[in-house]
Amino acid sequence: MFQPIGDQGRAALVERRIADAIMGGVLHAGERLPAETDLAQSFGVAPATAREALLALRERGLITTRRGRHGGSFVADTADPTTFALDALAATSRVALRDAATHYATITAAAVELAARRADPSEIALIRHRLERVDPADPIGWRRASDDAQIELSALSQSARLTREQMRLQAELSPLFALADREPERRTATRERFWALLDAVERGDPTTAVDLSRAAVRDAVEWLIDLRESLGAS
Structure with missing residues:
Protein backbone atom coordinates (compact mmCIF):
# COMPACT_ATOMS: atom_id res chain seq x y z
CA MET A 1 0.00 0.00 0.00
CA ASP A 80 20.47 -24.70 -16.73
CA PRO A 81 17.64 -23.24 -18.84
CA THR A 82 16.36 -26.50 -20.30
CA THR A 83 16.81 -28.54 -17.13
CA PHE A 84 15.10 -25.87 -15.06
CA ALA A 85 12.15 -25.69 -17.44
CA LEU A 86 11.76 -29.47 -17.66
CA ASP A 87 11.88 -29.80 -13.85
CA ALA A 88 9.33 -27.01 -13.49
CA LEU A 89 7.07 -28.65 -16.06
CA ALA A 90 7.28 -32.04 -14.37
CA ALA A 91 6.47 -30.45 -11.01
CA THR A 92 3.40 -28.65 -12.36
CA SER A 93 0.12 -30.56 -12.41
CA ARG A 94 -1.99 -30.63 -15.55
CA VAL A 95 -4.68 -28.68 -13.70
CA ALA A 96 -2.20 -26.00 -12.64
CA LEU A 97 -0.74 -25.85 -16.13
CA ARG A 98 -4.14 -25.39 -17.73
CA ASP A 99 -5.06 -22.80 -15.11
CA ALA A 100 -1.88 -20.81 -15.79
CA ALA A 101 -2.53 -21.06 -19.52
CA THR A 102 -6.12 -19.84 -19.07
CA HIS A 103 -4.89 -16.83 -17.13
CA TYR A 104 -2.19 -16.13 -19.71
CA ALA A 105 -4.64 -16.53 -22.60
CA THR A 106 -7.15 -14.18 -20.97
CA ILE A 107 -4.62 -11.42 -20.36
CA THR A 108 -3.00 -11.81 -23.78
CA ALA A 109 -6.34 -11.84 -25.60
CA ALA A 110 -7.51 -8.70 -23.78
CA ALA A 111 -4.26 -6.94 -24.65
CA VAL A 112 -4.22 -7.85 -28.35
CA GLU A 113 -7.90 -6.94 -28.69
CA LEU A 114 -7.22 -3.44 -27.40
CA ALA A 115 -4.04 -3.21 -29.45
CA ALA A 116 -6.04 -4.02 -32.60
CA ARG A 117 -8.39 -1.17 -31.76
CA ARG A 118 -5.79 1.37 -30.64
CA ALA A 119 -2.42 0.68 -32.26
CA ASP A 120 -1.12 2.60 -35.24
CA PRO A 121 -0.01 0.36 -38.16
CA SER A 122 3.44 1.94 -38.04
CA GLU A 123 3.89 0.61 -34.49
CA ILE A 124 3.17 -2.93 -35.66
CA ALA A 125 5.61 -2.46 -38.53
CA LEU A 126 8.36 -1.69 -36.00
CA ILE A 127 7.65 -4.89 -34.07
CA ARG A 128 7.69 -6.89 -37.30
CA HIS A 129 10.95 -5.28 -38.35
CA ARG A 130 12.65 -6.25 -35.09
CA LEU A 131 11.42 -9.84 -35.40
CA GLU A 132 12.67 -10.06 -38.99
CA ARG A 133 16.19 -9.40 -37.73
CA VAL A 134 16.15 -12.55 -35.57
CA ASP A 135 17.91 -15.62 -36.97
CA PRO A 136 15.17 -18.28 -37.43
CA ALA A 137 17.71 -20.95 -36.50
CA ASP A 138 18.39 -19.35 -33.11
CA PRO A 139 15.82 -20.62 -30.56
CA ILE A 140 17.15 -18.44 -27.73
CA GLY A 141 17.11 -15.34 -29.89
CA TRP A 142 13.60 -16.12 -31.10
CA ARG A 143 12.29 -16.65 -27.58
CA ARG A 144 13.71 -13.35 -26.38
CA ALA A 145 12.41 -11.48 -29.41
CA SER A 146 8.94 -13.04 -29.27
CA ASP A 147 8.65 -12.34 -25.54
CA ASP A 148 9.58 -8.71 -26.14
CA ALA A 149 7.17 -8.50 -29.07
CA GLN A 150 4.32 -9.91 -26.98
CA ILE A 151 4.97 -7.31 -24.28
CA GLU A 152 5.20 -4.56 -26.91
CA LEU A 153 1.80 -5.64 -28.22
CA SER A 154 0.41 -5.42 -24.70
CA ALA A 155 1.87 -1.94 -24.33
CA LEU A 156 -0.01 -0.94 -27.51
CA SER A 157 -3.22 -1.79 -25.66
CA GLN A 158 -2.52 1.45 -23.74
CA SER A 159 -3.37 -0.37 -20.50
CA ALA A 160 -0.60 -0.20 -17.90
CA ARG A 161 -2.23 -2.91 -15.79
CA LEU A 162 -2.52 -5.36 -18.65
CA THR A 163 1.06 -4.68 -19.68
CA ARG A 164 2.40 -5.26 -16.16
CA GLU A 165 0.50 -8.52 -15.88
CA GLN A 166 1.68 -9.61 -19.32
CA MET A 167 5.26 -8.97 -18.25
CA ARG A 168 4.80 -11.03 -15.10
CA LEU A 169 3.19 -13.94 -16.93
CA GLN A 170 5.77 -13.82 -19.71
CA ALA A 171 8.55 -14.17 -17.14
CA GLU A 172 6.73 -17.09 -15.52
CA LEU A 173 5.79 -19.06 -18.62
CA SER A 174 8.47 -18.16 -21.15
CA PRO A 175 10.87 -20.90 -19.92
CA LEU A 176 8.15 -23.47 -20.62
CA PHE A 177 7.33 -22.02 -24.03
CA ALA A 178 11.06 -22.12 -24.81
CA LEU A 179 10.98 -25.92 -24.59
CA ALA A 180 8.99 -26.02 -27.82
CA ASP A 181 11.42 -23.63 -29.49
CA ARG A 182 14.01 -26.41 -29.50
CA GLU A 183 12.06 -28.06 -32.34
CA PRO A 184 12.59 -26.19 -35.65
CA GLU A 185 9.15 -27.16 -36.97
CA ARG A 186 7.36 -25.80 -33.93
CA ARG A 187 9.49 -22.68 -33.92
CA THR A 188 8.55 -22.06 -37.54
CA ALA A 189 4.87 -22.64 -36.82
CA THR A 190 4.97 -20.30 -33.83
CA ARG A 191 6.68 -17.63 -35.89
CA GLU A 192 4.10 -17.88 -38.70
CA ARG A 193 1.24 -17.71 -36.21
CA PHE A 194 2.70 -14.63 -34.56
CA TRP A 195 3.08 -13.03 -37.99
CA ALA A 196 -0.62 -13.65 -38.64
CA LEU A 197 -1.44 -12.11 -35.25
CA LEU A 198 0.55 -9.00 -36.12
CA ASP A 199 -1.27 -8.78 -39.45
CA ALA A 200 -4.64 -8.92 -37.68
CA VAL A 201 -3.67 -6.22 -35.19
CA GLU A 202 -2.22 -4.06 -37.96
CA ARG A 203 -5.42 -4.12 -40.00
CA GLY A 204 -7.55 -3.46 -36.89
CA ASP A 205 -9.21 -6.89 -36.71
CA PRO A 206 -9.65 -7.61 -32.98
CA THR A 207 -11.75 -10.76 -33.50
CA THR A 208 -9.12 -12.53 -35.56
CA ALA A 209 -6.34 -11.28 -33.28
CA VAL A 210 -8.06 -12.73 -30.21
CA ASP A 211 -8.82 -16.03 -31.97
CA LEU A 212 -5.20 -16.41 -33.07
CA SER A 213 -3.92 -15.53 -29.64
CA ARG A 214 -6.13 -18.05 -27.85
CA ALA A 215 -5.38 -20.77 -30.41
CA ALA A 216 -1.64 -20.26 -29.91
CA VAL A 217 -1.98 -20.71 -26.15
CA ARG A 218 -4.19 -23.80 -26.53
CA ASP A 219 -1.68 -25.38 -28.88
CA ALA A 220 1.23 -24.56 -26.58
CA VAL A 221 -0.40 -25.95 -23.45
CA GLU A 222 -1.45 -29.19 -25.14
CA TRP A 223 2.11 -29.67 -26.40
CA LEU A 224 3.45 -29.02 -22.90
CA ILE A 225 1.01 -31.48 -21.36
CA ASP A 226 2.12 -34.15 -23.83
CA LEU A 227 5.76 -33.39 -23.04
CA ARG A 228 5.02 -33.49 -19.32
CA GLU A 229 3.46 -36.96 -19.63
CA SER A 230 6.44 -38.15 -21.68
CA LEU A 231 8.62 -37.20 -18.71
CA GLY A 232 6.67 -39.64 -16.58
CA ALA A 233 4.97 -36.96 -14.48
CA SER A 234 1.81 -38.12 -12.74
Missing part, protein backbone atom coordinates in the same frame (compact mmCIF):
# COMPACT_ATOMS: atom_id res chain seq x y z
CA PHE A 2 2.77 2.43 0.94
CA GLN A 3 5.24 1.45 -1.80
CA PRO A 4 6.27 4.32 -4.09
CA ILE A 5 3.93 4.57 -7.06
CA GLY A 6 6.85 4.98 -9.45
CA ASP A 7 8.24 1.54 -8.62
CA GLN A 8 5.06 -0.43 -9.30
CA GLY A 9 5.86 -3.23 -11.74
CA ARG A 10 9.57 -2.45 -11.80
CA ALA A 11 10.54 -5.39 -9.59
CA ALA A 12 8.89 -7.74 -12.11
CA LEU A 13 10.83 -6.08 -14.92
CA VAL A 14 14.15 -6.40 -13.08
CA GLU A 15 13.31 -10.03 -12.28
CA ARG A 16 12.48 -10.73 -15.91
CA ARG A 17 15.68 -9.21 -17.26
CA ILE A 18 17.86 -11.20 -14.87
CA ALA A 19 15.84 -14.37 -15.47
CA ASP A 20 16.15 -13.86 -19.24
CA ALA A 21 19.92 -13.52 -18.86
CA ILE A 22 20.07 -16.77 -16.88
CA MET A 23 17.71 -18.67 -19.17
CA GLY A 24 19.47 -17.34 -22.24
CA GLY A 25 22.90 -18.39 -21.01
CA VAL A 26 24.23 -14.84 -20.59
CA LEU A 27 24.63 -15.45 -16.85
CA HIS A 28 26.08 -18.86 -16.02
CA ALA A 29 25.74 -21.22 -13.07
CA GLY A 30 27.82 -20.02 -10.12
CA GLU A 31 28.24 -16.51 -11.49
CA ARG A 32 27.96 -13.77 -8.89
CA LEU A 33 25.38 -11.02 -9.37
CA PRO A 34 26.09 -7.39 -8.49
CA ALA A 35 25.17 -6.24 -4.99
CA GLU A 36 21.62 -4.97 -4.41
CA THR A 37 22.73 -1.34 -4.41
CA ASP A 38 24.69 -1.81 -7.63
CA LEU A 39 21.76 -3.59 -9.27
CA ALA A 40 19.42 -0.82 -8.20
CA GLN A 41 21.72 1.79 -9.67
CA SER A 42 22.18 -0.12 -12.92
CA PHE A 43 18.43 -0.58 -13.44
CA GLY A 44 17.53 2.85 -12.13
CA VAL A 45 15.25 1.54 -9.39
CA ALA A 46 15.10 1.76 -5.61
CA PRO A 47 17.21 -0.73 -3.57
CA ALA A 48 13.99 -2.19 -2.18
CA THR A 49 12.86 -2.92 -5.75
CA ALA A 50 16.10 -4.74 -6.55
CA ARG A 51 15.75 -6.70 -3.29
CA GLU A 52 12.19 -7.72 -4.24
CA ALA A 53 13.37 -8.92 -7.65
CA LEU A 54 16.18 -10.99 -6.10
CA LEU A 55 13.74 -12.53 -3.64
CA ALA A 56 11.47 -13.57 -6.53
CA LEU A 57 14.45 -15.09 -8.36
CA ARG A 58 15.43 -17.05 -5.25
CA GLU A 59 11.87 -18.36 -4.90
CA ARG A 60 12.05 -19.55 -8.52
CA GLY A 61 15.30 -21.37 -7.78
CA LEU A 62 17.31 -19.31 -10.26
CA ILE A 63 19.69 -17.78 -7.73
CA THR A 64 21.05 -18.65 -4.30
CA THR A 65 22.36 -16.48 -1.49
CA ARG A 66 25.59 -17.08 0.37
CA ARG A 67 26.54 -15.26 3.54
CA GLY A 68 29.94 -14.16 4.75
CA ARG A 69 32.84 -12.22 3.37
CA HIS A 70 32.57 -13.79 -0.07
CA GLY A 71 28.80 -13.98 0.01
CA GLY A 72 26.14 -12.45 -2.19
CA SER A 73 23.67 -13.62 -4.80
CA PHE A 74 24.83 -16.26 -7.29
CA VAL A 75 23.23 -17.99 -10.25
CA ALA A 76 22.10 -21.38 -8.97
CA ASP A 77 24.14 -24.41 -10.03
CA THR A 78 20.91 -25.99 -11.24
CA ALA A 79 19.98 -22.99 -13.37
Whole structure:
Protein backbone atom coordinates (compact mmCIF):
# COMPACT_ATOMS: atom_id res chain seq x y z
CA MET A 1 0.00 0.00 0.00
CA PHE A 2 2.77 2.43 0.94
CA GLN A 3 5.24 1.45 -1.80
CA PRO A 4 6.27 4.32 -4.09
CA ILE A 5 3.93 4.57 -7.06
CA GLY A 6 6.85 4.98 -9.45
CA ASP A 7 8.24 1.54 -8.62
CA GLN A 8 5.06 -0.43 -9.30
CA GLY A 9 5.86 -3.23 -11.74
CA ARG A 10 9.57 -2.45 -11.80
CA ALA A 11 10.54 -5.39 -9.59
CA ALA A 12 8.89 -7.74 -12.11
CA LEU A 13 10.83 -6.08 -14.92
CA VAL A 14 14.15 -6.40 -13.08
CA GLU A 15 13.31 -10.03 -12.28
CA ARG A 16 12.48 -10.73 -15.91
CA ARG A 17 15.68 -9.21 -17.26
CA ILE A 18 17.86 -11.20 -14.87
CA ALA A 19 15.84 -14.37 -15.47
CA ASP A 20 16.15 -13.86 -19.24
CA ALA A 21 19.92 -13.52 -18.86
CA ILE A 22 20.07 -16.77 -16.88
CA MET A 23 17.71 -18.67 -19.17
CA GLY A 24 19.47 -17.34 -22.24
CA GLY A 25 22.90 -18.39 -21.01
CA VAL A 26 24.23 -14.84 -20.59
CA LEU A 27 24.63 -15.45 -16.85
CA HIS A 28 26.08 -18.86 -16.02
CA ALA A 29 25.74 -21.22 -13.07
CA GLY A 30 27.82 -20.02 -10.12
CA GLU A 31 28.24 -16.51 -11.49
CA ARG A 32 27.96 -13.77 -8.89
CA LEU A 33 25.38 -11.02 -9.37
CA PRO A 34 26.09 -7.39 -8.49
CA ALA A 35 25.17 -6.24 -4.99
CA GLU A 36 21.62 -4.97 -4.41
CA THR A 37 22.73 -1.34 -4.41
CA ASP A 38 24.69 -1.81 -7.63
CA LEU A 39 21.76 -3.59 -9.27
CA ALA A 40 19.42 -0.82 -8.20
CA GLN A 41 21.72 1.79 -9.67
CA SER A 42 22.18 -0.12 -12.92
CA PHE A 43 18.43 -0.58 -13.44
CA GLY A 44 17.53 2.85 -12.13
CA VAL A 45 15.25 1.54 -9.39
CA ALA A 46 15.10 1.76 -5.61
CA PRO A 47 17.21 -0.73 -3.57
CA ALA A 48 13.99 -2.19 -2.18
CA THR A 49 12.86 -2.92 -5.75
CA ALA A 50 16.10 -4.74 -6.55
CA ARG A 51 15.75 -6.70 -3.29
CA GLU A 52 12.19 -7.72 -4.24
CA ALA A 53 13.37 -8.92 -7.65
CA LEU A 54 16.18 -10.99 -6.10
CA LEU A 55 13.74 -12.53 -3.64
CA ALA A 56 11.47 -13.57 -6.53
CA LEU A 57 14.45 -15.09 -8.36
CA ARG A 58 15.43 -17.05 -5.25
CA GLU A 59 11.87 -18.36 -4.90
CA ARG A 60 12.05 -19.55 -8.52
CA GLY A 61 15.30 -21.37 -7.78
CA LEU A 62 17.31 -19.31 -10.26
CA ILE A 63 19.69 -17.78 -7.73
CA THR A 64 21.05 -18.65 -4.30
CA THR A 65 22.36 -16.48 -1.49
CA ARG A 66 25.59 -17.08 0.37
CA ARG A 67 26.54 -15.26 3.54
CA GLY A 68 29.94 -14.16 4.75
CA ARG A 69 32.84 -12.22 3.37
CA HIS A 70 32.57 -13.79 -0.07
CA GLY A 71 28.80 -13.98 0.01
CA GLY A 72 26.14 -12.45 -2.19
CA SER A 73 23.67 -13.62 -4.80
CA PHE A 74 24.83 -16.26 -7.29
CA VAL A 75 23.23 -17.99 -10.25
CA ALA A 76 22.10 -21.38 -8.97
CA ASP A 77 24.14 -24.41 -10.03
CA THR A 78 20.91 -25.99 -11.24
CA ALA A 79 19.98 -22.99 -13.37
CA ASP A 80 20.47 -24.70 -16.73
CA PRO A 81 17.64 -23.24 -18.84
CA THR A 82 16.36 -26.50 -20.30
CA THR A 83 16.81 -28.54 -17.13
CA PHE A 84 15.10 -25.87 -15.06
CA ALA A 85 12.15 -25.69 -17.44
CA LEU A 86 11.76 -29.47 -17.66
CA ASP A 87 11.88 -29.80 -13.85
CA ALA A 88 9.33 -27.01 -13.49
CA LEU A 89 7.07 -28.65 -16.06
CA ALA A 90 7.28 -32.04 -14.37
CA ALA A 91 6.47 -30.45 -11.01
CA THR A 92 3.40 -28.65 -12.36
CA SER A 93 0.12 -30.56 -12.41
CA ARG A 94 -1.99 -30.63 -15.55
CA VAL A 95 -4.68 -28.68 -13.70
CA ALA A 96 -2.20 -26.00 -12.64
CA LEU A 97 -0.74 -25.85 -16.13
CA ARG A 98 -4.14 -25.39 -17.73
CA ASP A 99 -5.06 -22.80 -15.11
CA ALA A 100 -1.88 -20.81 -15.79
CA ALA A 101 -2.53 -21.06 -19.52
CA THR A 102 -6.12 -19.84 -19.07
CA HIS A 103 -4.89 -16.83 -17.13
CA TYR A 104 -2.19 -16.13 -19.71
CA ALA A 105 -4.64 -16.53 -22.60
CA THR A 106 -7.15 -14.18 -20.97
CA ILE A 107 -4.62 -11.42 -20.36
CA THR A 108 -3.00 -11.81 -23.78
CA ALA A 109 -6.34 -11.84 -25.60
CA ALA A 110 -7.51 -8.70 -23.78
CA ALA A 111 -4.26 -6.94 -24.65
CA VAL A 112 -4.22 -7.85 -28.35
CA GLU A 113 -7.90 -6.94 -28.69
CA LEU A 114 -7.22 -3.44 -27.40
CA ALA A 115 -4.04 -3.21 -29.45
CA ALA A 116 -6.04 -4.02 -32.60
CA ARG A 117 -8.39 -1.17 -31.76
CA ARG A 118 -5.79 1.37 -30.64
CA ALA A 119 -2.42 0.68 -32.26
CA ASP A 120 -1.12 2.60 -35.24
CA PRO A 121 -0.01 0.36 -38.16
CA SER A 122 3.44 1.94 -38.04
CA GLU A 123 3.89 0.61 -34.49
CA ILE A 124 3.17 -2.93 -35.66
CA ALA A 125 5.61 -2.46 -38.53
CA LEU A 126 8.36 -1.69 -36.00
CA ILE A 127 7.65 -4.89 -34.07
CA ARG A 128 7.69 -6.89 -37.30
CA HIS A 129 10.95 -5.28 -38.35
CA ARG A 130 12.65 -6.25 -35.09
CA LEU A 131 11.42 -9.84 -35.40
CA GLU A 132 12.67 -10.06 -38.99
CA ARG A 133 16.19 -9.40 -37.73
CA VAL A 134 16.15 -12.55 -35.57
CA ASP A 135 17.91 -15.62 -36.97
CA PRO A 136 15.17 -18.28 -37.43
CA ALA A 137 17.71 -20.95 -36.50
CA ASP A 138 18.39 -19.35 -33.11
CA PRO A 139 15.82 -20.62 -30.56
CA ILE A 140 17.15 -18.44 -27.73
CA GLY A 141 17.11 -15.34 -29.89
CA TRP A 142 13.60 -16.12 -31.10
CA ARG A 143 12.29 -16.65 -27.58
CA ARG A 144 13.71 -13.35 -26.38
CA ALA A 145 12.41 -11.48 -29.41
CA SER A 146 8.94 -13.04 -29.27
CA ASP A 147 8.65 -12.34 -25.54
CA ASP A 148 9.58 -8.71 -26.14
CA ALA A 149 7.17 -8.50 -29.07
CA GLN A 150 4.32 -9.91 -26.98
CA ILE A 151 4.97 -7.31 -24.28
CA GLU A 152 5.20 -4.56 -26.91
CA LEU A 153 1.80 -5.64 -28.22
CA SER A 154 0.41 -5.42 -24.70
CA ALA A 155 1.87 -1.94 -24.33
CA LEU A 156 -0.01 -0.94 -27.51
CA SER A 157 -3.22 -1.79 -25.66
CA GLN A 158 -2.52 1.45 -23.74
CA SER A 159 -3.37 -0.37 -20.50
CA ALA A 160 -0.60 -0.20 -17.90
CA ARG A 161 -2.23 -2.91 -15.79
CA LEU A 162 -2.52 -5.36 -18.65
CA THR A 163 1.06 -4.68 -19.68
CA ARG A 164 2.40 -5.26 -16.16
CA GLU A 165 0.50 -8.52 -15.88
CA GLN A 166 1.68 -9.61 -19.32
CA MET A 167 5.26 -8.97 -18.25
CA ARG A 168 4.80 -11.03 -15.10
CA LEU A 169 3.19 -13.94 -16.93
CA GLN A 170 5.77 -13.82 -19.71
CA ALA A 171 8.55 -14.17 -17.14
CA GLU A 172 6.73 -17.09 -15.52
CA LEU A 173 5.79 -19.06 -18.62
CA SER A 174 8.47 -18.16 -21.15
CA PRO A 175 10.87 -20.90 -19.92
CA LEU A 176 8.15 -23.47 -20.62
CA PHE A 177 7.33 -22.02 -24.03
CA ALA A 178 11.06 -22.12 -24.81
CA LEU A 179 10.98 -25.92 -24.59
CA ALA A 180 8.99 -26.02 -27.82
CA ASP A 181 11.42 -23.63 -29.49
CA ARG A 182 14.01 -26.41 -29.50
CA GLU A 183 12.06 -28.06 -32.34
CA PRO A 184 12.59 -26.19 -35.65
CA GLU A 185 9.15 -27.16 -36.97
CA ARG A 186 7.36 -25.80 -33.93
CA ARG A 187 9.49 -22.68 -33.92
CA THR A 188 8.55 -22.06 -37.54
CA ALA A 189 4.87 -22.64 -36.82
CA THR A 190 4.97 -20.30 -33.83
CA ARG A 191 6.68 -17.63 -35.89
CA GLU A 192 4.10 -17.88 -38.70
CA ARG A 193 1.24 -17.71 -36.21
CA PHE A 194 2.70 -14.63 -34.56
CA TRP A 195 3.08 -13.03 -37.99
CA ALA A 196 -0.62 -13.65 -38.64
CA LEU A 197 -1.44 -12.11 -35.25
CA LEU A 198 0.55 -9.00 -36.12
CA ASP A 199 -1.27 -8.78 -39.45
CA ALA A 200 -4.64 -8.92 -37.68
CA VAL A 201 -3.67 -6.22 -35.19
CA GLU A 202 -2.22 -4.06 -37.96
CA ARG A 203 -5.42 -4.12 -40.00
CA GLY A 204 -7.55 -3.46 -36.89
CA ASP A 205 -9.21 -6.89 -36.71
CA PRO A 206 -9.65 -7.61 -32.98
CA THR A 207 -11.75 -10.76 -33.50
CA THR A 208 -9.12 -12.53 -35.56
CA ALA A 209 -6.34 -11.28 -33.28
CA VAL A 210 -8.06 -12.73 -30.21
CA ASP A 211 -8.82 -16.03 -31.97
CA LEU A 212 -5.20 -16.41 -33.07
CA SER A 213 -3.92 -15.53 -29.64
CA ARG A 214 -6.13 -18.05 -27.85
CA ALA A 215 -5.38 -20.77 -30.41
CA ALA A 216 -1.64 -20.26 -29.91
CA VAL A 217 -1.98 -20.71 -26.15
CA ARG A 218 -4.19 -23.80 -26.53
CA ASP A 219 -1.68 -25.38 -28.88
CA ALA A 220 1.23 -24.56 -26.58
CA VAL A 221 -0.40 -25.95 -23.45
CA GLU A 222 -1.45 -29.19 -25.14
CA TRP A 223 2.11 -29.67 -26.40
CA LEU A 224 3.45 -29.02 -22.90
CA ILE A 225 1.01 -31.48 -21.36
CA ASP A 226 2.12 -34.15 -23.83
CA LEU A 227 5.76 -33.39 -23.04
CA ARG A 228 5.02 -33.49 -19.32
CA GLU A 229 3.46 -36.96 -19.63
CA SER A 230 6.44 -38.15 -21.68
CA LEU A 231 8.62 -37.20 -18.71
CA GLY A 232 6.67 -39.64 -16.58
CA ALA A 233 4.97 -36.96 -14.48
CA SER A 234 1.81 -38.12 -12.74
